[in-house]
Amino acid sequence: MTVSLLDVSEGGRAIVVDIWEGIGAKRRLLEMGLTPGSEVEVVSNCRGPVVVRVRGVTVALSRGVAGRIRVKPAGGGDG
Amino acid sequence: MVKVGRKTRSQKGGEERGYKVAILGNPNVGKSTLFTSLTSEVAHIANWPGTTIERKEGVLRFDSWKLVFVDLPGVYSLAGTSVEEKVARDFILEGDWDAILVLVDSLAPERTLYLALHALEITGKVVIALTKWDAAHSSGVHVNVEELKRALGARVVPVSAVTGEGLDELTRALLEVVREEGTKPLTVDYGQLEPAVAELEHGLKGINMRLRAPLRWIALRLLEGDGYVAEVVRRAGGEEVLGKAGELREAITKSTGVDPGEVIVSQRYRYVDSISKRAVLRREVGREAGRLERFLLSPVWGPPFSLAILLSLYLAVFALNTGFPLNLILEFAGFHEAAEALESYTLSGLVSSFFGLLADHVEASGIPEPLASFLAEGLIPGLSLVVSFLPLILTALIALSFLEDSGIGPYAAASLHKFLQRLGLSGRAVYPVLISIGCNVPAIMASRTAPDEVERKQLMVSVPFVPCQARLLVLLAFASAYFSRDPLFATLAVALSYVAAFALLGATSLLARRALGSYGAPELILELPRPHMPSLKVVWWIAWDYAEHYVKRAGLIIFGLSALLWCLTRLGPGGLAASPGESYAASLGRCLAPLAGVFGLYGSRAEIVAFAALAGLVAKETAVLSIAVYTGSADPIEALSKLELTPPQALALMVFFSTYMPCLAAIATIARESDSLEMTLTSVIWSILASLSASYAVYALASMFFT
Numbered sequence: 001m002t003v004s005l006l007d008v009s010e011g012g013r014a015i016v017v018d019i020w021e022g023i024g025a026k027r028r029l030l031e032m033g034l035t036p037g038s039e040v041e042v043v044s045n046c047r048g049p050v051v052v053r054v055r056g057v058t059v060a061l062s063r064g065v066a067g068r069i070r071v072k073p074a075g076g077g078d079g
Numbered sequence: 080m081v082k083v084g085r086k087t088r089s090q091k092g093g094e095e096r097g098y099k100v101a102i103l104g105n106p107n108v109g110k111s112t113l114f115t116s117l118t119s120e121v122a123h124i125a126n127w128p129g130t131t132i133e134r135k136e137g138v139l140r141f142d143s144w145k146l147v148f149v150d151l152p153g154v155y156s157l158a159g160t161s162v163e164e165k166v167a168r169d170f171i172l173e174g175d176w177d178a179i180l181v182l183v184d185s186l187a188p189e190r191t192l193y194l195a196l197h198a199l200e201i202t203g204k205v206v207i208a209l210t211k212w213d214a215a216h217s218s219g220v221h222v223n224v225e226e227l228k229r230a231l232g233a234r235v236v237p238v239s240a241v242t243g244e245g246l247d248e249l250t251r252a253l254l255e256v257v258r259e260e261g262t263k264p265l266t267v268d269y270g271q272l273e274p275a276v277a278e279l280e281h282g283l284k285g286i287n288m289r290l291r292a293p294l295r296w297i298a299l300r301l302l303e304g305d306g307y308v309a310e311v312v313r314r315a316g317g318e319e320v321l322g323k324a325g326e327l328r329e330a331i332t333k334s335t336g337v338d339p340g341e342v343i344v345s346q347r348y349r350y351v352d353s354i355s356k357r358a359v360l361r362r363e364v365g366r367e368a369g370r371l372e373r374f375l376l377s378p379v380w381g382p383p384f385s386l387a388i389l390l391s392l393y394l395a396v397f398a399l400n401t402g403f404p405l406n407l408i409l410e411f412a413g414f415h416e417a418a419e420a421l422e423s424y425t426l427s428g429l430v431s432s433f434f435g436l437l438a439d440h441v442e443a444s445g446i447p448e449p450l451a452s453f454l455a456e457g458l459i460p461g462l463s464l465v466v467s468f469l470p471l472i473l474t475a476l477i478a479l480s481f482l483e484d485s486g487i488g489p490y491a492a493a494s495l496h497k498f499l500q501r502l503g504l505s506g507r508a509v510y511p512v513l514i515s516i517g518c519n520v521p522a523i524m525a526s527r528t529a530p531d532e533v534e535r536k537q538l539m540v541s542v543p544f545v546p547c548q549a550r551l552l553v554l555l556a557f558a559s560a561y562f563s564r565d566p567l568f569a570t571l572a573v574a575l576s577y578v579a580a581f582a583l584l585g586a587t588s589l590l591a592r593r594a595l596g597s598y599g600a601p602e603l604i605l606e607l608p609r610p611h612m613p614s615l616k617v618v619w620w621i622a623w624d625y626a627e628h629y630v631k632r633a634g635l636i637i638f639g640l641s642a643l644l645w646c647l648t649r650l651g652p653g654g655l656a657a658s659p660g661e662s663y664a665a666s667l668g669r670c671l672a673p674l675a676g677v678f679g680l681y682g683s684r685a686e687i688v689a690f691a692a693l694a695g696l697v698a699k700e701t702a703v704l705s706i707a708v709y710t711g712s713a714d715p716i717e718a719l720s721k722l723e724l725t726p727p728q729a730l731a732l733m734v735f736f737s738t739y740m741p742c743l744a745a746i747a748t749i750a751r752e753s754d755s756l757e758m759t760l761t762s763v764i765w766s767i768l769a770s771l772s773a774s775y776a777v778y779a780l781a782s783m784f785f786t
């Protein structure tokens with residue numbers, strides 16, 4: 001089951017599955033470490049930008065961007 | 080083409096061996112800090128061609144050696160998808176470096192090693208510095224340096240710009256690597272792509288592309304579909320390989336369902352992961368977000384809290400420099416003297432009273448006219464203008480670097496993003512926009528924190544519309560001359576000018592965004608450093624760097640232009656003008672006066688307004704004063720009332736004077752920051768046109784309303 005990053009609630013962990021094309025930012029996201037298979041932890045997700053931790057770095061993503069990141073729940077968190 | 084050990088002349092005249100080192104690193108990796116602590120004699124060599132990114136070089140002398148460090152913009156990769164990446168890529172591929180110093184953040188090696196791989200795949204002449212080493216242990220990150228050296232086959236030196244640890248060792252490593260023979264780039268295994276890479280690499284043999292990268296790397300870039308590399312290959316006569324690359328890309332996309340570019344990034348990260356697993360141990364110390372972070376990100380409390388932090392910094396900066404807005408509050412409460420006393424003890428007040436004394440001294444010294452006037456009213460005020468901006472820039476930029484360095488700035492940007500999105504700006508624009516309400520000059524400088532080149536340019540052209548403190552004074556003068564009978568209406572009139580100014584800012588920013596080829600609202604992808612107490616040393620370095628820079632570049636322009644303006648307003652066809660009406664500026668005003676016809680102003684009234692607009696270019700508050708001088712009246716407000724404007728005219732002129740053109744200092748700053756005459760002129764001409772249209776619209780609407 002895959003969902004978008006917007007659907008992961010605060011404190012949840014997820015694995016990146018894919019980033020939808022259509023925003024020029026895809027390459028940037030990949031190079032910032034959001035590659036398929038990498039684990040992200042959602043620090044904050046509530047109306048404002050979605051804040052995630054990935055590869056030891058905290059990144060804020062506006063909702064338009066976060067909505068295009070497909071993820072699947074990782075073990076241990078909710079999803 | 081690698082020229083190792085260029086001979087350079089040392090200052091003492093003897094020969095010394097010099098090497099050039101390019102510094103490459105992610106944003107926020109600690110690059111500026113390391114650069115500053117490594118180098119002296121920092122030279123700002125204009126901007127990278129065609130960009131608003133400044134090129135900085137600094138020198139390090141070590142024994143009899145000289146290392147010149149070239150500061151490349153902070154980037155995540157060398158793919159060339161942003162202006163910053165293009166600048167870095169072009170220099171790495173074509174520049175005359177002898178070694179590359181790659182910075183890896185010891186707090187986040189799992190991410191920052193990615194860029195190091197890029198560099199290592201291009202050349203073996205790489206030294207890796209693990210930055211912020213002093214903070215690594217307390218953050219629970221342990222890096223096994225020996226293991227990292229082994230895995231990357233490169234020199235790795237842990238350093239701290241704060242404690243100075245490792246800096247000498249880093250220099251030695253650089254001096255070793257530049258002299259080392261037979262270094263080899265790193266080979267990363269790209270798994271299923273390897274056959275395709277090998278095929279392209281073979282096809283590239285014999286083509287001389289003059290790029291400082293191995294064929295394998297070029298083959299990889301072709302497989303990723305890099306347009307720039309493809310163009311270089313085409314020019315070198317490699318049509319055939321390009322065709323092959325296209326076929327291979329298509330085949331790979333079809334068979335794997337993924338674009339080869341994505342496969343390559345993932346594969347490179349897999350390599351980073353495998354190294355990290357061996358060399359990085361992360362103990363989860365305080366990994367959950369701190370209370371401050373949670374608060375800043377809360378949808379309810381975040382925006383007001385962020386705004387409150389920004390506003391208090393803003394108030395501190397301006398209260399210290401100009402007394403604003405305390406002086407106005409006192410003034411309105413009727414404490415005229417208290418307001419004046421306050422102003423005279425602010426930094427700007429002290430600077431201007433010093434130069435005022437100097438000018439008096441010159442005037443009384445018996446130097447013959449017109450030289451005395453030129454000195455006392457042209458040169459000295461020009462100098463005073465330049466100097467009085469200095470404390471303002473310093474404090475505004477100390478506040479900015481405090482925000483950035485503490486990590487609060489990026490959090491505030493994230494929580495305020497949605498509000499600025501409507502203006503076509505990202506949350507990062509909040510500081511420049513806010514600070515511009517006080518003064519446009521530091522605001523234009525602060526646009527450096529913009530996430531990309533497009534937004535930076537948007538800010539540079541749109542921020543000057545924001546009425547600064549000086550323009551507020553003009554607005555208040557108009558309001559008290561024409562609407563003082565009705566305080567509510569006077570307030571509304573001032574508010575209207577602000578609304579018009581912000582509408583122009585929004586429209587300009589959106590238009591510029593389109594013109595620069597970006598569509599849609601900006602999305603935010605922003606790294607948030609963990610909030611921490613900033614290093615005061617670093618904060619000071621950054622602020623001082625700006626201020627010094629301002630004096631050297633913008634200061635000269637301001638000084639020159641204000642001297643020119645003195646000549647215009649004080650000299651006339653008959654030498655020193657006896658009254659302003661006989662000056663060149665008045666003649667120029669007469670030429671421009673017909674423009675005031677759109678507001679129904681003709682004859683001498685139009686000339687006065689045009690003259691005031693010209694005079695207001697030096698500093699906006701002088702616009703009203705010049706009307707007093709021109710009409711020979713002592714009280715500026717009274718002089719304004721003598722223009723006998725109708726309410727629509729007064730409203731239109733308020734909007735006009737608050738937006739018509741950036742002041743000299745702002746123009747000089749735009750010129751300096753953009754390094755582009757074209758952009759500066761565009762900004763000036765656009766602001767005149769936009770302001771005229773907006774104030775005409777106000778005039779037309781108000782005329783309907785008032786009759």
Ligand SMILES: Nc1nc2c(ncn2[C@@H]2O[C@H](COP(=O)(O)OP(=O)(O)OP(=O)(O)O)[C@@H](O)[C@H]2O)c(=O)[nH]1
Binds near residue numbers: 113213485614
């Ligand atoms: N503890 C510690 N912190 C450091 C060190 N060097 C830099 N920092 C911090 O790291 C952050 C980023 O430093 P900068 O030098 O501004 O980083 P940069 O790479 O130039 O970043 P950009 O200006 O965003 O490109 C700041 O908050 C610094 O205070 C260091 O040696 N030790």
